[in-house]
Amino acid sequence: MVITDYEKQRLDNIKRNKKILDNLGINNKFLKVPGTSKKTNNKKRKYLEIDLDDLPRRKSPRLSRQKPEYGLLPDEFDASLTRSRELAKKEDLIKLNKIEQDDEEAYVIENYDQIEPLPTRDKDGVLHFRSHPQFKPNLTPKEMIQTGSFGGTFFRDVRSNITKKHLVGDDDLSEFPKEWMEGVDIEKMLKNDEYEESVNRYGVKAGQDLRDWENAGWIRSCDPRGWFQWYCRFYMGRRNGDDDRQVQRWSGVAGPNGRWKKDLVRKIVRSGKEYDDESVSAVVRQTLQHWAYKLSEQDYNALVSDV
Structure with a gap:
């Protein structure tokens, strides 16, 4: 058989590449190299099959020094969570979580890390979440909606x-759940284009606008409306990579040493009036209502000596 110059060059290239792979320590059993002993009439092209786990990895010192901010969300949590859909009937979710639900319909959010049952509530009205025991608000999303929050603009x-x-x-x-909105003027109390103080539970303006939250870097794309949207989804059982950050934000406002909670207690003490x-x-x-919290007598008594 006469080997053309082209074929000779091709075989030389194959041998050279094989030598390079051998020097890299790649196991030959993952390598198939065509040879001259193969049938010449087989025109099916053969490819190198390499075990990628054996290949050397390039490591970037710059990337290794970077520290993520609060554990940035994976791409799959991005825009796909802006609109969630019902995934299971109530009885299916009960079976999945092995829990009992009496009053509220069961909803599951698309693209989640895991599903948790609804929180429990103790005799003092404090909500307890199995996955985050340090997170103890005492207002449900329904109560925040029914009594009036965010000047009626949150879901505009x-x-x-x-x-x-x-x-x-x-x-x-x-x-x-539709029952969250029972008896609520949705256009005025949830989808209002203009902030109305009269909508709020205490009849005053409090808090900042969505644009302020975005500019401050507080918004993540999985919950583009902000903390209350996250809280509604968290309450219904969704868990994702932003939960710890959001719980930490709540703690700074209304947790055991939350600055706004302590500020309210301080002002009550100075006024000489009752906690409520x-x-x-x-x-x-x-402001505290916007963070799912209402000052309780127990919390007031616990903090009154510290302010």
Whole structure:
């Protein structure tokens, strides 16, 4: 058989590449190299089959020095979570979680790390979440909606600067139990384009706007409307990579040593009035409501000596 110059060059290249792979320590059993003993009429092209786990890895010193901010969310949690869908009937979720639910429908969010049961509530009204025992709000999403929060604007139609998409209030509300909205004027108390102080439980303006939250870097694309959207989904059982950060934010506001909780207690002490006298700092009380918390007598007594 006459070997052409092209064929000779090809075989030389194959031998050279094989030598390089041998020097890299790649196991030959994962390597198939065509030879001259093969049938020449077989025109099917053969490829090198290499065990990728044996290949040397390139490591970047720059990347190894980088520290993630709060454990940044994976891509799969991005825009796909802006609208969630019902995935299972109530009885299916009960079977999945082995829990009992009496009053509320069961919803599951797409693209989640795991599903948790609804929280329990103790005799003092404190909510307890199995996955995050340090997180102890005492207002449910339903109570926040029913009594009036965020000036009625939280679920308005608005464009997100984070996802670069238009957020539709009806779509976002559709993932939550309808009973949360029973008796509520949705257009006024949830989808209002203009902030109305009269909507709020304490009749005052409190908190910042979505644009302020975005500019401050507090918003993640999995919950583009902000903390309350995260809380609604967390309450219903969704768990994802942003939970620890959001719980930490809550703790700084309304946790055991939360700055706004302590500020309210301090103002009550200075006023000489009772802990539940709503004439004392309605703005701080409304702010705490936006973080799913209402000052209790137990918490007031626990903090009164420290302020």
